[in-house]
Amino acid sequence: MRQIFDIHGGIHPPERKELADPGYVHEMPLPSKLVLPISQHIGAPARPVVEVGDAVKGGQMIAEAQGPVSVPVHAPSSGTVTAIESRAVPHASGLTATCIEISLDGNDSWIDLKGLEDWRETPKPELVERVRQAGIAGLGGAGFPTAIKLASDRELGIHTLIINGTECEPYISADDTVMQCCAREIVEGAEILAHMVGAQNIILAVEDNKPEAAEAMANAAQALEIADVVTFPTKYPSGGEKQLIEILFDMQVPSGGIPADIGILCQNPSTAVAVRDALINGKPLTDRITTVTGMSLKKPGNRRVMLGTPIRELLDEAAFDAETADRVIHGGPMMGFAVTDLDMPVVKITNCILAPTRTEIPSPQPQQACIRCGMCAEACPASLLPQQLYWYARAKDNEQLERHNLLDCIECGACAYVCPSHIPLVQYYRSAKGAIREAANEKVRSDNSRLRFEARQERLEREAAAKEAKRAARKAAAEARAKSGDDPVQAAIERAKAKKASQEAEQ
Template identity: 55%
Template sequence: MRQIWNTPGGVHPPDNKEQSLTKNIGHLPLPEKLILPLTQHAGTAAKTCVVVGEKVLKGQKLASASAGISAAVHAPSSGWITAIEERSVAHPSGMSAACIEITCDGEDRWIERVSYPNYQQASAMQLRDLIADAGIAGLGGAGFPSAIKLDSGTKKPIDTLIINATECEPYITADDILICERADQIIQGIDIVSHLLGKPKTILIGIENNKPEAIAALNQHCQGTGIEVVYFPTKYPSGGEKQLIYILTGKEVPSGQLPADLGMVCLNSGTAFAIKRAVIDGEPLISRITTLAGEACGVNRNYEILIGTPVSHLLQHNNFDQALCSRLIMGGPMMGFSLASSEVPLIKTSTCILAPSHTEIPDDEPPQPCIRCGLCSEACPASLLPQQLYWYSRAKDHERLQSHNLFDCIECGACSYVCPSNIPLVQYYRSSKGDITNALATKATAAISRERFEFRQVRLEKADIARESKREARRLNTEQAKKMSPSTTQSTGSSAADIIKAAQLRGITKQASPEQQKAKLQRTLLAAQMRLEEAQQRLVQVTNKGSAHQQAQQLASVEAARRKVEQTTQRLTEVSH
């Protein structure tokens, strides 16, 4: 057995997994309409490539990945596009975002599928394109586009592939049951990824020891493949990517970096399954396993749902009773977010729909004062001091929050869970993170405004000087003309000299003096350097926070700022010579 490392902190909330494991994976009748948000992944929205009224087939691409971090969206069933508009989506804000609506024709007719059953012969590039084309984004909940994750292999050799089958959140059993029923396909998926990454030395499947059947299934199918199944004691949040990497390898992902920087790639087991489907069967990501749990539902079970299925459709078919339900959660009870409406569609990252009763998850009691009991810091998997962060967050002390590494908080909720005073700690951290990010963004825009303002001042000044010297030149000219007019005997030679002189004068006034140019360039350089610095700072922030889309954006702006600095420096050296 491989050595495992113990993460600090962690909590042991009641498992509640057995309820949904009594039945096998179920299927729902086809819903009348499917709603497909263009952003179901971390990153920028996909670009629509269909129009309203168009007939689409199952598996047809509806929206393609836009530049940067993005993922394509496909039709989960055949039908007509009946709307492309803003709809309420699965998001903690409860706000709307662009969606494509399909009215299903009930035929469920497939488009022609492209696959690579002999993936061993395919190149890494081909496979990666296929995975990108299939719109696969991390199915564990974070939704990072898989093709981009797997691309990190080209920058640094990947020697460790980690498959995350931990599923540490209570209630959720989607990965568990998928492994129990389709372990062989998951292993195939892992083999495809391994081939794509150039056969990493170590391939590990990390799983908690509360899933004995899944462990057995994996062990059975892993024999002779070189894939190692590592199980470890159940503790929340062992399934966090950073935590799992530490448990399995004893290495920590440095703050602000990615697992790829350690030569590792970490994929969810459901993602491995989706990759197998895409490569061998040619099916894009149009369905996933989602757990339906909670006492407000008559039936607790896992379903293979079509992406875009409204949550209400799932609830209706399972004797849902709204009067019993205290809140509706997408995801697990620890990190999932509450839904404002059941009309939102299930998306690629929807691991679970939890409809707990009032006794199961009662309303929050009002928070009591923090007594710094320290239960939160005992529970924190990142070794932060949640009680201090809480005080600083309330005081809006951004400097202290950053020096206490607020951005290393993974928002796992362990601190709020154990807090005897019922303080919604995670919400404090989220709002403070938002505040700090906003403050940095405001500072960055202010710097740009300053630069534009200063540039304008210089421009106006220059224009003033130019006007002034033109006037001066005109005055001189007329004076000279006056002087000349009485003595017509003067040779034309002198007048020619005057013209040259005037032209020279004009030339000088047209061109700003080198000093002025230099000063302006120096100002521009200073501003550009400031912008670069700020962009870099913000990049670190964004990297810590983990939104891949923002990361890419920020990377681009750092690059732009750097280019500007280089250009200006070059110009400056030219001018000073």
Template identity: 50%
Template sequence: LSVIIDADGEDCWIPRDGWADYRSRSREELIERIHQFGVAGLGGAGFPTGVKLQGGGDKIETLIINAAECEPYITADDRLMQDCAAQVVEGIRILAHILQPREILIGIEDNKPQAISMLRAVLADSHDISLRVIPTKYPSGGAKQLTYILTGKQVPHGGRSSDIGVLMQNVGTAYAVKRAVIDGEPITERVVTLTGEAIARPGNVWARLGTPVRHLLNDAGFCPSADQMVIMGGPLMGFTLPWLDVPVVKITNCLLAPSANELGEPQEEQSCIRCSACADACPADLLPQQLYWFSKGQQHDKATTYNIADCIECGACAWVCPSNIPLVQYFRQEKAEIAAIRQEEKRAAEAKARFEARQARLEREKTARLERHKSAAVQPAAKDKDAIAAALARVKEKQAQATQPIVIKAGERPDNSAIIAAREARKAQARAKQAELQQTNDAATVADPRKTAVEAAIARAKARKLEQQQANAEPEEQ
């Protein structure tokens, strides 16, 4: 689906319907409003917030607000908390009203002193929300990692945080929830960090969704080099943009334009030496070296067994690898291939189910048809019964009218006079028919003079031929 929006140039809001008294609204109404206003996870996942809240149900005991923002260069959430702390807290209260958790925790790293001060000032009179300051260590901002740091609970392999009674939202998402519910404003913009040595005026800006990346960079004094790359996201979890005309989307938290030497020279990939440095650095307690071999060898089952789905793609393993192996790239590709295989298997299973259902339906129809035929054969209709009775009556009548058989006793000669008379009568009838046919042929001959002339000519030719043969025979005798 492709949608082209033609702007009218007025740049003003339509009449907005805010719910300042949101506490009088039901849980379902609030979730539906959040969903309809397009609120999604702004921390990087982009999962629809309405669906996430609906899936939480009544089993959420702990609501965690992720304010860690641990990846280098990114300061979008930090700036948002400094400028809009009250609105963020109001959004948190709306989420708490929907979920009714037992505790609400805000996790923030200690490298954000100004944001911490603003949040503490807003929460001074609040006793239902706890602000937890944690050490700055990458990747503490990961969902599973922050959950473990704040609650001591581990999300099971292949599971979700809701399985252990925890639901996590980003501070940017909480702010968007407040704007959607209270102000009646859908999510049309977000804070984006513009940074890197190739940008003359780095900082955080409110960028509307759909704005071309090139426009934002040029507005910030972008000075590209010959082989300039631009990363959407941070240096560890971000990805390089193929071109700069891509739009800003809901998960665009940072645009990094590094200089040629800022992130170091790209190193040539070498063979794995099994040093286990990647395993020591992995925050998800995985074995990246094993996953690397499985991914490279297309061993999808083993990669799944070693929980490749739990990889958060933080890039810590690739950062510490002495062989400069881009492990995250291998893992991303492997997860994409596994997802494609599962999708194909799902389609095949659905096709098989449809085929089996069709075969079962055809078999049921065949069985029903045979049963109808059997019933029709066993129980004939009333008109069929009448026809059968009439036929039987005719047969009995013929049998009654039949002559008695002639029985010849031993030593007696049979009387064949009747048979002989019948035979003579048939012969006389045949002779009469033959005479009649002969008369018809004679009449046809008289009626056709041309045929008579032809027969006379043939007779004369035969006579002349016979005379010539006799004349030729006389000299030979002399």
């Protein structure tokens, strides 16, 4: 029996997961159109390789990766590209981004897919590249390109793979459903992932509020000797990578570091299935299971939905009652954000669409002054000082924010949840993080400009010195020839003078 440890802080908000009936998948009908952002992941956006008017098939790449930290985008079904333009996309800041719109033809025609005959005999770099070309990014919410994690070159290597089935945020039960319905595929994917990174151990981590999922995973993992299903007490946010590692190993990921720094790789259950489908079946990532829930829906549930499906159509399928809804949230109630446009599409990180009523999740109360009660510090799972970070964020003191490890904040919202003054602390932290990143980017741009200017100055100085050296060399050569009498120019001058003197004498 593995020993389980506790994490600092954490909270126990009402779970309300039963509303979506975890363990059963509803199949979404074909939408009328798909809107596919070229950036559904952390890193550089993909580059469109189709044009308006092009016919596409399901599984066809429509945008290719740009750079190593990028993944391509594939068409989830067949149709015609009708627009490539900026649209509203799911993002906390309400950003717009370039999207490819496909009007579906209803045939759902696909390209021929070809998987590997034996992934065990395939070189690992090729496996990683196939994962990358399948467009797989983390499906747990962060959206980091999976191939980058798998290609980690940390000195100590990866000794343990964790399939993170914690799913601690209220309402969300997509991972629970995947574990119950696709346990065998998860274990196959975990075996492939462990092979790719050289891990000798696999931990299938499940909170104890998901007994059906834990049982399904245990049954599927029996044939895999290196796999171990571990359950632990329910607590939010135990699903954070660093928090889960502390629970399982009583180890701390270094500040500013990642789990690979201590030899651990964490992956989401749906990501494991996507990797398995990509390598065995040759299928790119074009759909996902998403929790559609909230008491303003008459038909909540977990649905398999094509990426690019407008949120409006997803809500319509769940019988959305707009009159009783307070707002629509992308993600869960703790880490999600309000949807400003229901035509926004489902993307790779869309694990939940929450449509609560006004009484179910009341609107935020007016912010009051901080009373310095310290409850936020007690709840913080990263052992930070939320109150200090709040004051530094308001003062825009980036130096102090970095010194107090703001970038270690996982934005779980536990501090704001317990705050008696209703201060939206996470919003301050997100804004401050953005300012720090922008300042860092501006410094990089400034440094690059300075380096370019200095390089240009050095080049101009070298060119001027080279020209001056050539002039000096020509002058020295001319003077040397003049002294030796071999200067052809001087000789010509002397001949001209002699000829002129001879002509004057004859006259």
